[in-house]
Amino acid sequence: MTEQPMVCYRHPTKETTLRCNRCDKPICAQCARRTPTGYRCPDCIREMGKVFVTARWYDYITAFLTAMILALIAALLVGLLGSGLGLFFIFIIVAAATAVGSLIAEAVRRVVGKRRARPLFITATAGVVVGGLIPNLPLLVTVFLMGELGGLLALLWPGVFIFLAASTTYVRLSGIQIGR
Numbered sequence: 001m002t003e004q005p006m007v008c009y010r011h012p013t014k015e016t017t018l019r020c021n022r023c024d025k026p027i028c029a030q031c032a033r034r035t036p037t038g039y040r041c042p043d044c045i046r047e048m049g050k051v052f053v054t055a056r057w058y059d060y061i062t063a064f065l066t067a068m069i070l071a072l073i074a075a076l077l078v079g080l081l082g083s084g085l086g087l088f089f090i091f092i093i094v095a096a097a098t099a100v101g102s103l104i105a106e107a108v109r110r111v112v113g114k115r116r117a118r119p120l121f122i123t124a125t126a127g128v129v130v131g132g133l134i135p136n137l138p139l140l141v142t143v144f145l146m147g148e149l150g151g152l153l154a155l156l157w158p159g160v161f162i163f164l165a166a167s168t169t170y171v172r173l174s175g176i177q178i179g180r
């Protein structure tokens with residue numbers, strides 16, 4: 001028995017040697033879509049797109065609020081701890097910011113479940129920034145609205161903290177889908 005020539009699943013007249021590397025269906029060169037992990041059929045491409053935008057509208061609100069409230073609490077605690085620790089404070093800031101970022105990412109993941117989308121990660125990250133800024137609002141007002149630039153130094157640590165916490169949150173959230 002001779003082996004049947006493989007034909008594209010969408011074009012039964014086109015012989016091919018290519019297969020989708022996700023579902024293994026034969027695809028012709030015209031149907032094959034090149035991805036970072038190899039050739040995929042149009043069906044798989046479409047399905048991957050769907051998975052990526054499964055977040056619902058309310059996920060954005062819950063993700064933002066979860067991130068904002070946790071970041072606000074963390075920023076208040078760090079502000080309290082910070083008074084009187086001097087230079088040693090920098091270690092606490094760095095350690096606390098990465099821990100807080102991971103914790104917020106985990107909390108957001110719990111809240112939105114398996115649904116995910118890149119704009120959702122950005123929304124949660126924005127929540128971290130807003131939450132972290134709230135305790136520093138009086139300082140921001142004196143520095144930027146009243147022009148008291150002496151306060152800039154006092155904004156340095158909250159700034160470092162917010163930046164580290166927010167970037168950790170984003171990396172943790174978006175990193176989850178790399179292995180999927």
Ligand SMILES: [Zn+2]
Nearest residue numbers: 020023041044
């Ligand atoms: Zn496929």
Ligand SMILES: [Zn+2]
Nearest residue numbers: 008011028031
């Ligand atoms: Zn085809």
